Amino acid sequence: MAPSDVTLKAEQPRAAAERSGEVVNDFSIQVATVNGSGSQSANSVLLKSIFAMGIPISGKNLFPSNIAGLPTWYTIRASKKGYIARKKEIDILVAMNAETAKDDILSLPTGGVAIYEDAANLKQYREDVVCYPVPFDKITAVVCPEAKLRKLVKNMVYVGVVAQLLDMDLATVEAALRRQFAKKQKAADLNWAAVQAGYDYAKASLTKQDPFRVERMHANEGKIIIEGNAAAALGCMFAGVTVVTWYPITPSSSVVENLIDLLKRYRVDPDGKATFAVVQAEDELAAVGMVLGAAWTGARSMTATSGPGISLMSEFAGLGYFAEIPAVIFDIQRVGPSTGMPTRTAQGDILSVAYLSHGDTRHVMLLPGSVKECFDMSVEAFDLAEQLQTPIFVLSDLDLGMNNWMTEPFSYPEKPMQRGKVLSADDLTRLGGFARYKDVDGDAVGYRTLPGTDHPQAAFFTRGSGHNERALYTERPDEYQHVMERLARKFDTARKMVPAPVTVVNGTSKIGLIAYGTTDFAVTESREQLKAEYKLETDYLRIRAYPFTREIHEFVAAHDRIYVIEQNRDAQMLSLLKLDLPPEDAVKLRSVRHYNGLPIDARSVTDELVMQEGI
Amino acid sequence: MATTPTTPTPKPAPAPKTNRLGLPILEYRGGKTNLCAGCGHNAISERIIDAFYEMGVKPERVMKLSGIGCSSKSPAFFMSRSHGFNSVHGRMPAVATGALLGNHTMKAIGVSGDGDTVSIGMGQFVHLLRRNLPMIYIIENNGVYGLTKGQFSATADIGSKLKTGVINDLPPIDTCTLAIELGATFIGRSFSGDKKQLLAMIKAAIAHKGTVLLDVISPCVTFNDHEGSTKSYKYMQEHEEAISEVGFVPHFEDIAIDYDAGSTYDVEMHDGSHLRLRKLHEDYNPTDRIRAVSSLMDAQQRGEVLTGIFYIDTQKPSFTDLLNLVEEPLATLPESRVRPPKSVLDDVMQRMR
Incomplete structure (x- = not known):
């Protein structure tokens, strides 16, 4: 079944053919391929070429939870009005997967376009669709003598076909392709030959019968293309993160993978020593436990996970809330419940994260709505965590995290790092001591000290059990309630500090x-x-x-x-x-x-x- | 010249005994224990206090960590001048790992129990051992869950009997053989009632850099000190069998005594201290993992409880060594060290156009 919620021909709402004349810079392309066939580069070249022509675009990878062999789809939407949501209807289908080709063409609206391997004879299924059969295998065999590379190179042929049919600027396509293969001259040449062969074939053998085409615009000047998870990783580095722990899980892994690359590049001292630690933990329980341990010593620490990991982090989340320890936890949401559909998107963790853990627990959540906010809110999350002394959850999702989005470039953080209320040895000498959980300033946030503070009165005992203002164990009703009421007031402080709508x-x-x-x-x-x-x-x-x-x-x-x-x-x-x-x-x-x-x-x-x- | 008559000053009270930092032992004490009178855990807390005092470690340089259970309460009962963290059940290893990443310049001591470590905490415990996290991990091992009133734990021996008459029919998990196999670098077992041995072992543990696993049999006087228990005071008095005599000479004391190289292993530790292990067993060799495991299994089969330091490796890098961190604690690096300049962001943005 193709990943479109429009699968029955009879129910097609707004068909492209109903529109008259040309349709310029307003269409969606869906490329159906097999997972692991290397179509990512081709799709990326296509996306970046249209982007470089100044036309607003968005790209979505609809992929299976599988390494190789299962069907996968990539959709590109071009929208002169700048709409970047998924478009319900597919206008142009590139059917490269024989297994799904029939379903794929059946999902097209009347007047849609289908580009497919000649031999598949998809025309038999739809009289109301514009069909462009292309002998992909034959074309590929000519440009790519090496048989084992043909599976990959074939994808570039459809880039050429699409480029010709949409009237794309070939020089722009070449520039995008050469950039994609910047460090591999040989691969660039081979792939470029394939694009040209596709282009030439379409020009010589296909008669344009559909209304879709592109026209150069200037909507993208200064803009960049980035995935949400890469943006979040960048934000974490500029937030000054020092301890990163993780347990790999789709769709959050690329937050940490991107971050590792960045930290290795920009956060190693000239003598080779790292100003960060990254640990791949044994599970999500350990990952979040490490975050709390590190944050307790004063480190800016974080982990990234998705729904199943969030469920496992529940107990520690309560400890973080009750013992008042900063933490930054990214939840790149995917479809639940349980294992659900790991490679599909949802906003399904809102309630469970808001109240994650037993007892009266409540958490601060940040909800980025763009890649730019993935960056900005990552920086903000670390400030808030330390200012409020509590775990901060950043809830993104697979759609935002793992897809490419256009955006204005990110701005360097304006504020210095906000480290919150931490007492030094000098402060303690001046004050003559402190009570960890006392509301001194009326904002319900106490003062903390960090392990290693060189003062005999610096230490306090952190615990998830009942405690009083002085962090001493208690089972006294009044002392327990006093702490809980202050925590409720602290949530009101948070209400005034989190990003406004x-x-x-x-x-x-x-x-x-x-x-x-x-x-x-x-x-x-x-x-x-x-x-x-x-x-x-x-x-x-x-x-x-x-x-x-x-x-x-x-x-x-x-x-x-x-x-x-x-x-x-x-x-x-x-x-x-x-x-x-x-x-x-x-x-x-x-x-x-x-x-x-x-x-x-x-x-x-x-x-x-x-x-x-x-x- | 002053002419006022001088009154003889009263003889000052004798100064309290202090360690090399000038701190009296009082500065190493903790809150009042609320564990049962006679609980082995209290004796272990006392030895921890003695060891850190005698080694002259500043309490502010120590982090105390624990999970949940009677044993895990005990960090509140020693060294109040050290930061402590009583975390969640079975998860102290993760918290300790994070804490040592945040500040790898600190000494960390974790106190756990047999349930906290070997049942609920097994998943994290084995990874702590595997990482050779530089900390002292003490298991206060009594074979039962005390705080929930006396159920068997996974270290209870086959045939061991509960007060209620229930017999344990599953084999015990031996944390020491496990630690040897998984890569911890200082592994020993002791008995809360063996003051001299336990103190020497904890002092040596303080000098070590890497995971120290000390499994300390610590009888539960309320739920597991009866006839038929293999974790009782009586059983331990009858069945403790030391594999070696543990002697420890800290780096700040002169090594005056010669030793017989034929019967004693001398191990030089990271800080220059010396561990002197006098063989009590014929084939004892604290640098041979296979022999160590074999001796433990052999004793187990004979129904004896082997104590002493079974294995030590002072060369293997610890987890924080492997991470190649800057010298200062990551936790307190200033903004200038952890937030790259604007030019870096511009560079990254440029590459994404």
């Missing part, structure tokens, strides 16, 4: 939309659809953190109906909001959910909203 308000709309993370892309596009197609004006608020800041309460209060749009089955963010809002506002909340493992798209949001609005 981003709002788009026109002042007249009675309908408010709330979303977070990667749902933003679909909602942004859906709002335009609602306006253009249904004359429905909406206001919009994107949540960027938990606990909820004042602006979120105000937004809900100011609207009649609120649609909370998210990528999970159980309306998790809506549930959290309900707990936080006064009853008269909680009843305004309605839910739009998308949870089939594919990134949410605008059309699904629009259709569901229109239905619920009864338009």
